[in-house]
Amino acid sequence: MFVSEHDKPQPNARPLNPQTERIAQLLTQAPLFNGLAQEEIARFARGVREQKVDKGQVLFHKGDPCQGFHLILSGQIKLAFVSVDGHEKVVEILRAGQTFGEAVMFMDKPYVVMAQALTDCALLHIAKQVVFEEMARDPLFCRKIIAGLAQRLHHLIADLETYSLRSGRERIIGYLLREDEMNGEGTPCGPVSVRLPTNKGTIASRLNLTQEHFSRILHELIDSGLITVEGRTIHIPDICRLRKSLS
Known part of the structure; x- marks a missing residue:
């Protein structure tokens, strides 16, 4: 052996x-x-x-x-x-x-x-x-x-x-879901709070978006009731609903 x-x-x-x-x-x-x-x-x-x-x-x-x-x-x-x-x-x-x-x-x-x-x-x-x-x-x-x-x-x-293939909205939602997973949560359903690791401009650049486009999508998600924003903390009332919004 x-x-x-x-x-x-x-x-x-x-x-x-x-x-x-x-x-x-x-x-x-x-x-x-x-x-x-x-x-x-x-x-x-x-x-x-x-x-x-x-x-x-x-x-x-x-x-x-x-x-x-x-x-x-x-x-x-x-x-x-x-x-x-x-x-x-x-x-x-x-x-x-x-x-x-x-x-x-x-x-x-x-x-x-x-x-x-x-x-x-x-x-x-x-x-x-x-x-x-x-x-x-x-x-x-x-x-x-x-x-x-x-x-x-x-x-x-x-x-x-x-x-190349995903919209700005899909990129941001995907990013929030990954952040939840990386924080060791991986919550199946229910409320979740995600703390952005850095400022929104840096994250926008990471997602290949302008800061203006990034902010506009966040406002659309807020208007849809999918998230609320408190500084660098993103509150997700139901992460299961956010996840389903990608489909």
Whole structure:
């Protein structure tokens, strides 16, 4: 019977020092690093750097060199394109537990978007050299990396389908339903309150809508009795009714 390196007993494994152990605990917040043995954690720890980022701070600009990828421990990060005249298109809004920058790291090219903190954030930056070394050492880790990139591609294709085939109203309702699911609720029916993670303009850009169009659709949903709005909180009297309105 085949036994993977992760499953082999390691009686001589040395205990981790406090700093490495702390990094290990932080790394396990991402599925990519689940199940790492002590030796693997120790190898990664030397290439991990903690970062505290203030709200509004730009982590990197389009064209900056990529030396690794980031794991979000807390807070929210916006990935966006910015035109020469200052107009912005939000590509993704990322939260705790998510990573970004892997694809560019493997391509050995500069960043193709900018990254900015939407809130105060705590991050880990994982140097590409330790990632490459671990991939050369562990086929299972390679599969995790590929699975993560494939999932990101799947989401991008789903976004393209949404922008191309769905109306603005359908995009906003779909977004509210996903927010409920991401908050761990997934309420089948009944009242729900969804707190928007950032301002309406940023979310509108993420959904490929103008802020004016976004606001107009919200008012239409209010007039239909499907939602009420209180600042950044969207109250849904009956999420089952909202869900059925998509059909």
